[in-house]
Amino acid sequence: MVMLDRIEKAILAAHAAGNGQAMAELYAEAAQHMLSNGQIERGCFYLTQGYVFALEEGLASASGIHTRLVELGHEI
């Protein structure tokens, strides 16, 4: 939980700074925590957020996130 707190704060800071790359990474990191704790719905929400910013930034990580979302049945 402390860990997520830290990430949440960093996400807000990245939003404020308009730092898309940081948002992509931080959201994906938060998603990872939730998914590994079995929080699938919450995890997919964060994964989606990370996916969008990875797409916008043209990051290679977008395709990995996409695959993960598809596996979880949340993306086509």
Place this chain on the structure above:
Amino acid sequence: MIQQALAMVTGPIETARGLPNEHYTDPRVFEEERKALLFANWAAVGIGNDIPQPGDAMPVDFAGMPLLLIRGHDGDIRVFQNTCRHRGMILIEEKCNLRGTIRCPYHSWCYNIDGSLRATPHVGGPGMNFDQHIDRKKLGLFAVRSHVWRDIIFVNVSDRAPPFEEYASELLHRWKEHCHPVYHGGASSGFTFDVACNWKLAVENFCESYHLPWIHPGLNSYSRLEDHYHIEKPGRFAGQGTRVYRQIEGENGECLPDFENLSEFWNEGAEYIALFPNLLMGAQRDHGFAIILLPQGPGRTIERNEIYYSFDPAAHPEYRDLIERNAVQWRSVLEEDIFVIEGMQRGRHGPLFDGGRFSPKMDGPTHIFHSWAASRIVKQRGNGDA
């Protein structure tokens, strides 16, 4: 009554009147002309030099229609309506380079650079990114038909004009010797005026040489009125030419390099043509220019002036000085026209003005433009889709 006034415009020049006041001042007629003149034809909206790099994107307000110009990774230019297919948010507010997709700033639907819809986050509920009723294949950005010629980006919003090569065929033929690659002169070779007049007044003033001795007395010393001729292609374009074009020269008589393979005519010939609706162009042996008129309402126009050369200025610093001087010279000539086009706009608030008259000898090109506009509007009204 109004139809009668337009019939007066399309009549023979000897007895014709110009377009009535409301074509310059009335927002309803502006709306009508937007459709009949600007959207139904091939209109200029920007230049390739606005978006030189792959991924470059620029929003353009085209007579109130939000457009988005994008250069793809393949180098091709595409034009879209700058409106999200979800709730209609404006997608891109400022010129930028797209690193990846276009993300709508509202609910973050993402579009590829080719306009296709790539992602619809949370559209099926939180974390669920698809919905059976939202077919991404059918929800790409609305593409607007476009064409690029001499670095100018044209659009045909109605999608019903003939292909550009056909639309402008007579001009392409007339200026076939000028169909070379062109290079923008750089920052100072692009300058913009925000003028308080209807866009058509800028076309009308550009077409005619009648005003030269009065408004551009500096030109008169070497380019006399009698050295000019009319260029008249009813229904397509109009303008003027000169037989005494003089190149800009450096202190030691050095000149800018010519476009290749020009015939003798162009040694001292130069032509200035308005391609209807909203593009004004100049062709000379050593440079060309384009003036794009972006209507902002009945009484306001953004006028973009862009100067081009036969060579890449970045690769030829030795011509920088002449390029700068040429820009200064054109700027001062074009600035001389501003008070007239703005003055004609104010004059058209006089309710007694009846469209005015044309000099049968001197105003042929202007009449051709008026006649084109009037007949297009009459046709649209006849179709009942005014």
